[in-house]
Amino acid sequence: MAGEFKDRVTIYEVAKAAGVSLATVSRVINDTNSVKEETRNKVLNVIKKLGYKPSGLAQALATNKTTSIGVIVPSANYVYISNMLNGIIEICKNKNFTVSLYTTAHSRIDAISSIEKMIKSHVDGVIVFDDELNEEDIEVFNSYNVPVVAINNQIVASKIASIPFGYEHVLKRLMLDYFNKGDKTMTFLHVHNAGRLLSRIENCFIQTHLEHDREYGIINCDDSYNRTYLDFKERFKKVKKEFVIAYRDSIAAAVLNAAEDCGLKVPQDIEVISIIGTKYSSIIRPTISNLYIDMQEVGKRSVYMLVDLINNQLVDKVYKFESYYIKKDSTKF
Amino acid sequence: MAGEFKDRVTIYEVAKAAGVSLATVSRVINDTNSVKEETRNKVLNVIKKLGYKPSGLAQALATNKTTSIGVIVPSANYVYISNMLNGIIEICKNKNFTVSLYTTAHSRIDAISSIEKMIKSHVDGVIVFDDELNEEDIEVFNSYNVPVVAINNQIVASKIASIPFGYEHVLKRLMLDYFNKGDKTMTFLHVHNAGRLLSRIENCFIQTHLEHDREYGIINCDDSYNRTYLDFKERFKKVKKEFVIAYRDSIAAAVLNAAEDCGLKVPQDIEVISIIGTKYSSIIRPTISNLYIDMQEVGKRSVYMLVDLINNQLVDKVYKFESYYIKKDSTKF
DNA sequence: TTGTACGCGTTATCAA
């Protein structure tokens, strides 16, 4: 429609204007081979004058490398995920990779379609932190020769590396310790469809209680601050003593706020821990005891591993992150 | 190195296997023109059997469309930004666009290099929410014919749309109201290099005070919970009455926590508002009065506008988001 | 309805 359309400058036009062949221009761009200083400068000047920028598309098509990676997560809206994302992006900047972001919103359909799109777009590698995708799905990438780093998921395959999280060990020790010194029944907040990590931890929770012949509670809870707050305001009308294990800080905060609003004391009456601690664990009052993994570091590490995987020089395909317990004011110990 | 390299299936192999020309395969893929039902099925079967996925690169090179957009923000680590990001991604999924994410970390060098990369990678459009980039920088995109939606930044140019934020109006009314009913001096937390939005608001703050011949305070503060908390713990040894205007929830929380730890009452002794409210305004206790804009909606709107801009059918190039005041427990009014 | 041939903007191989 608009007549002022200004076409992209191509390598060919640069060559013409500089009076050389396009091969020479290509050499200058990639400073490969040797080009006479004189012609190099001539070409560089023309490039600057014309505002030429090589087409990443054409380069990618010719070299079979896009220097872009795909990242797939359930949502960008969780603090621990954006922390990870930030780590990923930071290292990608150093390594000159571009990040394409895909979210599943806990929908398997979205997850599958994301895989399709990534393969179509020739990403050089993929970082997966999403429970909608199982081992089989991830191996689809491999069949298209796309390396994958799977976070919170231990998979072994040729072009797949993984970063598993260690929560069970710490949690179990925490629980055993509490069995000795604590005075409350522990209740686990089960969230429907919240992924494998939470399930694993829930299993650990149950298992440990069974092994030691202890009573425990499990209650369903929405993955929402407001719902959980309301549920617990109701619950705390009857229950006056409880140790609650919540998935995230927001959920833990909902329990804490409900407790306070019901006149219960933390940690005397109610104790709470958050499994995935973030900086909000220290901001919210009372501060929330939590199991911590530095997600920014996870993000960084995942890129390091992926880049090595892409270059066929990754030695150790598994890099485990152990969580550690940070005692704050929401628990006694 | 590894011998098990499996090349990508191309349209040509599909054509050969199906006994048709590659043009026909292309037609089937894009269901353009008419293809006989019989041959279509034949081709589709081969596609499925071979696991063929069209190369986005080649398609993009041929059609001059990448169906990908670039998003540039200071960081993925702020809650209000990830909210926006989530909105952007959601609509992009609907519209079948891929999102490439760039962060500047408040570095102009990073910002400039992001622009370069986006242009190289042929993004169909860009969403800019970053103060490192000024009007001139953004017009670079235009010179390469890349449409831009600028958030929190009103720019007029042919292929640029903008989403300005309205804070001043609400803030001013709030202050005037407080001049009448309030009992404290207002202090503005100045953050070095925090961008135009905060500067604008600071100006409004000063201006309004001057106009009404009122005293006011401005203090420098780091964009960090911990630093701010420590600073205010020190400050509240002397200052016992203050109305503080903070940029974000975390910073506001730092002030609130410091006040509490100094034995000051909120909102009797200390009042606090957060300019960019998020869900944490309601989670943190006391809850934080704030100026709210639904950043998820901003994100969605920005994509709608960008897509229209790309298709040359955007009618209104400016869509303003007005903030509104949400009164919580950290202020009296 | 189908096939041929060219173009998209690069890199890379081979000669010169």
Place this chain on the structure above:
DNA sequence: TTGATAACGCGTACAA
């Protein structure tokens, strides 16, 4: 040190 020229994988007039 340079220049032709063939890929790279697709879309699309044009012709059949």
